[in-house]
Amino acid sequence: MRNSPRWWNGSVNCRLEWRPSRLLQALLILLGALAAVSVLASEMPRPFAWPVAIAALAFGVWRARREGRKPRLAFWFPGDDRMPTVDGEPMREASLQWRGPLAFLRWRQRPGGPWRHAAWWPDTLPALQRRELRLAAGEGDAGRHRRDRAP
Template identity: 40%
Template structure:
């Protein structure tokens, strides 16, 4: 019979989200349009619109150029291990936030640098979302037996 410990590790791959890149580019274009249609003088509106559109495209391209990575986590208070092409990073103080189909994971490495990963619905499927929620719910303190209280 296989051990359940091997299946308790949460392993999730991360890749850049096309949906997020499209949203960033769209927000940049909408900001440009709003500046162009505002009551700003043309000498401020046009450069501001070009800057907003350019910044949105820059953010979208930067999002798409990030290298894929993977995360391995036992859950609870345990450290997570972030595997990127430049090596393995141990993350302490891991926090996970789930908002419907969106998920974020953050933790700090040994040098105090914060690492954040955000999953959008096109990169975090239902099975991975469930696995992340289960790992998030694990607390090693809850595995300790409760002491009987005097009646």
Template identity: 45%
Template sequence: MRPDVVGAAGARIPWRPSRYVLGALVVLTALALVATWASEMPALATWPLSLLVVVHGVRSLRLEAARPAFELVVRADGAAFVDGQRVESLQVAWRGPLAFAGWQDRQGRSQRCAWWPDTLPSKRRRELRLAAPSGPSTDGGTSVAP
């Protein structure tokens, strides 16, 4: 079976850099610049530190914006592919509307990504939730409550 063929229980989920993350990086850079100037540090130290803050913020923004888009395919049989390459140990975690995925590529390197609400609409979020391998079960553990 080809990886581009997705069964009824499978999912094809695109990933791209989030505008929310890019906006947050801009805001954090501006706040760091304001904090530098509000710190009552001598001007001789404030100017170079301000330049460093701006350079680091712009670099972080460019790196995040330049991350290449890809497509995660999870077939009904549990096989996962990223841009047509099979991946191992796919794990998906959820924190509210955010979805986090981690896997190992063919070279054994760990890869990660996060889908924010602007990059993963609710329909795709449901598809990913249904197609992703289920995590470790919490059944059978001891309860804190008596």
């Protein structure tokens, strides 16, 4: 029948870019400011509280700037038996974990090498790309409501 749908059995490729999250940077600054306020609101003697509060705020700003200066990375997940790559180099022992809309990737560039990490926040990974990444990474639970389906 010509009107029947054609199903595609090919693999899902996913190309995406990692960039520093502005949301994370803002939250780091906010966390430093809240730490400074909490030190000043405590019963710590004022001559000690002010330097600690300034240090907490400065540390939050420093972490946010450090996060913002990380280089962009280009990821490719082939969706089949081929190895995923980052900036054209293969990722070994890659592990993708999800915490709601947050995606955390952990991998090694070479066997026994140091672990590298990337985290996608909602402002850097839209919902459509999140879905593509779930499918390409081979998630067994790519569907939202797995229990609602027949076996």
